[in-house]
Amino acid sequence: MPGGGSLAGGGSSLFTGFRVLGLYSNHVPHALRFHQKHREFYLVTAVGKCLHTYNVNRLGIVAVSNSLPDDITYVAADRMLVFAAAGKVVSAFARNKEVVMRYEGHKCEVRLLLPLGDHLISADCGGEVIVWDAQGGDEYLHLQFDPNTFDVTAMMHPSTYLNKILLGSSQGALQLWNIKTSKLLYTFPGWSAGVTVLQQSPAVDVVGVGTATGRIIIHNIRMDETLMSFTQDWGPITSLAFRTDGPPIIASGSPQGHIAFWNLENRQLVAQQRHAHSTAVAAATFLQGEPLMVTNGADNTIKVWIFDQEGGGARLLRSRHGHSAPPTTINHHGNDGKNILSAGQDGTLQSFSTVHERFNKNLGHGSINKKKEKKKKKGLTYNALRLPAITSFSSATTRQSDWDSIVTCHRGRLAASTWNYQRCTMGAHHLLPPSSRRDTVAMAVAITSCGNFTVIGSSCGRVDVYNLQSGLHRGCYGDDEKAHSGVVRGVATDTLNQLTITAGSDTLLKFWRFKTKKQEVELKLNAAPANMMLHRDSGMLALALDDFTLQVFDIETRRLVRKFAGHHGNINGMTFSPDGRWLITVAMDCTIRTWDLPSGCLVDCFLVAMAPVGVSMSPTGDFLATAHVDSLGLYLWTNKSLCGPVGLRPLPADYQPVEETLPGVTADEQEQEVTSEETDDTYKSADQLGAELVTLSLLPESRWKSLLHLDIIKKRNKPAAPPVAPTAAPFFLPTIPGLTPQFTLASADEQETQSKVLSWGSMSQKTKFATALETAMDSGSFDHPLQLLKDCGPSAVSMELSGLAAEGSDSSLFMAFILMIDSMLSSGRDFDLAHGYLALFLKLHLRSLSQDPIAMETLHCLSTRLEAGWAELRASFDQSLCLLSYTKSALL
Structure with missing residues (x-):
């Protein structure tokens, strides 16, 4: 196509984004919250730049949050808000959708969040830990760690420890801090392995620690004493969860997608769920007081497990899963x-x-x-x-x-x-x-x-x-x-x-x-x-x-x-x-x-x-x-x-x-x-496409088709009982001339000078339509009187046309109305209205028009224009009908 430079588009004119299917979870650990009013658990997962909220009892999606500028890297929730870290900014969502607060101050990417009462604690990969006022968004405390000596990789709040947080590092050491006094209370030397997970157990002072070597340590932080430890053969611990409905069970997740269940009383492995996820288990959480566990992973899957098997094993209760690869x-x-x-x-x-x-x-x-897959013969692996x-x-x-x-x-x-x-x-x-x-x-x-x-x-x-x-x-x-x-x-x-x-x-x-x-x-x-x-x-x-x-x-x-x-x-x-x-x-x-x-x-x-x-x-x-x-x-x-x-x-x-x-x-x-x-691409049709075509009005058929049958309609709609007379209005209240009675109030000066004796000229007041016709007769443009008729209903149109004969003995209004119809037919617009108005006009005033030679001559010219226009239309109709009949016969 000829042209100078390239033309820039305005987006798609055919398609607009609606929704996305099959996205449920990614590598970000989920957050679980309990709604006090609904008495129901809700699960919050990160999907790219948005948060999805599901009810746990059905895994039905209940909310999708507004999108953030960057991908979400961590999710946490308290009783009122849901917190999401994206880049260097932490955002707080209310009603699982709207961002109501942003916490800006980190210089590196935020990777850990911990809600604690009225505060929010965030840690980034640069060793910076900030305690925020959750409601106001102000910094309450700022801690700086050297990533080479203490790289914060896990964070938790020990139960009953007021204003205390426990931090774990990739070097293996743990530190207990008081965030109110900004003091380091105690340092735990660790177990010569990086800490990946910290989880509070149902027992006070007892904490579960997951390490990068696959060890699970149950440690008493008050006595600084290790109670027991387990070793997982599947690599680092990605998640820990304590069961709270009775049996002393701890679940550990692995990068291979397996989950192991350990009995804390017998200090042994009681069950394992292999291939619970096809990727690493991002998080596993037991519901408080229920034999249910929720897990999610980077395989785009959310699963709810129920513990009703003999031996402490779990079975899949419900799940939501999409593709784990594109x-x-x-x-x-x-x-x-x-x-x-x-x-x-x-x-x-x-x-x-x-x-x-x-x-x-x-x-x-x-x-x-x-x-063979069922029997697993000849040592074949799971994927072979x-x-x-x-x-x-x-x-x-x-x-x-x-x-x-x-x-x-x-x-x-x-x-x-x-x-x-x-x-x-x-x-x-x-x-x-x-x-x-x-x-x-x-x-x-x-x-x-x-x-x-x-x-x-x-x-x-x-x-x-x-x-x-x-x-x-x-x-x-x-x-x-x-x-x-x-x-x-x-x-x-x-x-x-x-x-x-x-x-x-x-x-x-x-x-x-x-x-x-x-x-x-x-x-x-x-x-x-x-x-x-x-x-x-x-x-x-x-x-x-x-x-x-x-x-x-x-x-x-x-x-x-x-x-x-x-x-x-x-x-x-x-x-x-x-x-x-x-x-x-x-x-x-x-x-x-x-x-x-x-x-x-x-x-x-x-x-x-x-x-x-x-x-x-x-x-x-x-x-x-x-x-x-x-x-x-x-x-x-x-x-x-x-x-x-x-x-x-x-x-x-x-x-x-x-x-x-x-x-x-x-x-x-x-x-x-x-x-x-839509504003850029909306097509605006012309008022008239061609001289040989006509354009119909956009008015409903009842506004022009029933003009010739108003007397029959009135007869059918005649009420059975006589109408009740309205309350008499004051006799001397002045009115504005027109079809619709409108009262007007004279000013104080007019009331003093106005005579109560009416002049003879005020008895013969013209309607707006008649006045507009006279003005249009002089200017040659009949758009204003035509618009007045369009605004009227069928009965009002009949009254307006009937009133043309009562304005005087001259035929100027008749001529003006005929010229208005002639202009409508010559322009080709409002074709249906022109015929309807003309038919009613002739029905009302044909006797008077027959005695006026000038009006008859004008009507004769109008009749010639009507016949010529209809001949062109009929030829077009006949041609279209002939072509349609030929096409139908060819198809048959």
Whole structure:
């Protein structure tokens, strides 16, 4: 497009951020608080820059906080507030959402927080410990430690120790401080290992100490005496928790995700929960007086465990979990748009609900051999039998009640796996071709619309067909069992199972008969395709090529119909809108672009902070889902075109997109962005589009359609009982002339000079409409009297037009009204009102008009204009109806 410099965009005109799915926890330890009024425990976890609050009894999310400028590094809570450290600033949240106080004063990143009464204690990685007034935000005490001799790594308040805090260091020593007097009370030499955790036990003076070497020390700080110690074989202690509902149990977490339970009376290990988390256990907390324990970890999981097993073991009661590694492939499952299937680098296949989190499903990890995994034969490790990460998948809901409805391809594996969505398990079949090389890998997969077959393309060029019910091989495409001479990059089938389309790295696009496996057409591409997407309803096939261009083919005519260029990186995903009008693509250049297929133009483009790797449009068109690099969540974007008019314009070639914030920001920021975008992009229609067209008014039909039937309407609405006379008003109260009686008060001077005898001229007062008509007759502009009529109801319009004959014997008002109708017809605006007003005018004054030759001549000219205008409209109507009839007959 010609132009000088690059044009800057104004964000997305089609999509706005809505929310993020699948984010529950990270490496930051959670905070647990008890609400006195609700009598319920609440769990607070950090997710990036926000805090999520869940109720423990259902693990339902109850609040999402406003976002902070930096990622949250530590969370703590007291009875009233929730404190979050982000960078060098500590923020206090009220009602789990709003920031009510900021504590600024640290020079390094804050890594520890401890609420203590009316104070908040914070420690940073530079050795600085500050005691804050929690309500006022002022510094109460400032302590400075040398990180080389005493690096603060743990902090706690011993029970019943007034104004005392216990600090642990990476050097192994512990110090007990009085924060009121700013004095060091005692120094504990330690156990020659760095302190990672300090935890108060149910017994006074007894503290649990976790070390970096895996030792757990139960120490009496009043006597400075070690009561007992345990050693964990899984590395450093990441968390400690004491059980308070009876049995003397302490739980310790490890970096491998295991949890050990130690009996303090017998001084032995009583149970262990292996693989409680797939990453390090960030925190473990027992609920006060209940046999429940809450844990969270960096694997994006929150779990609640209940201790009702024999021997003191725990079982999982409820959980919330997302992907522990970034998702790579996403797709909507079903036609209602409520569930999104997601495959991640962690090897799991999960389903996220856009309605409520309780409908989420985790289909789990795939297994090479279920029986071997259960028996753990031949010394196989826990992860040895797991399938690698899913690279591509296809799903269908047609026969999901009868057999497996999901087929997946895995990294480095030839066999494709089946999954059952309803049972949330891996399926019964591993789809393997009869003969192939060992280094062959399954690359692309598609399930037919009937749900009976699946087509799988491999890296050696094979394209095989399998029956999903039995898992049997039903043939392959190509004469020598090879459909392509290179890697198969995409496969698809049409709605009626008549065509199979394949694309390979040999830059060929081939069309095959589904049943006979015979090739029909072969098309040469400009470059090797990266991926392929078919919109079955419209027959549009989109191909993303390695040269960052897009090509769209019509599978009916087998011809290239659109070609798009604009991305500056690998195109990672594509999706069609439900009506097939838009093609939405995401690429490594961090842009999300929307292409309009009918016009062949780019109509929307915006940047995101992280490169998107997957995209899927809801079958209902309400949400766009995206997955991004290094992000564990699925981001939903609202389609603004469903909520109101959106002005879409073709974007120029040098368009510079603006970055959009990923969903999850505060609602206020979103509303401001939407308001500014709508103001810039709203299309304003012209008053009149053309001389041959007419424009209708925006008034309801009742304002002009019932003008000729007012007498019938009044007769029907006649009351059964006579109306009650209102209270008589003062006789000499002056009024303002018009249809609506309005009283006016004369000034004191006017009351003295005003005569009580009315003059003859005051008896013949004109209405506002009649006065406006006379003024418009002189000026030639009839906008003001027309607006007065628009503001009136049908009865008021009838009264105004009836009053035109009572203003005098001359016909000036008649002529003015006829000229007003003539101006309305000549401009083409308010076409319906002009005919309604003219019909009522003729009905009321036709007898008087017939005796006035000047008025009759004017009406004759008006009639000629009416006939000419209607002839043009009727010709347009006839042409449109003829074209519509032809189109309907061609479709039938």
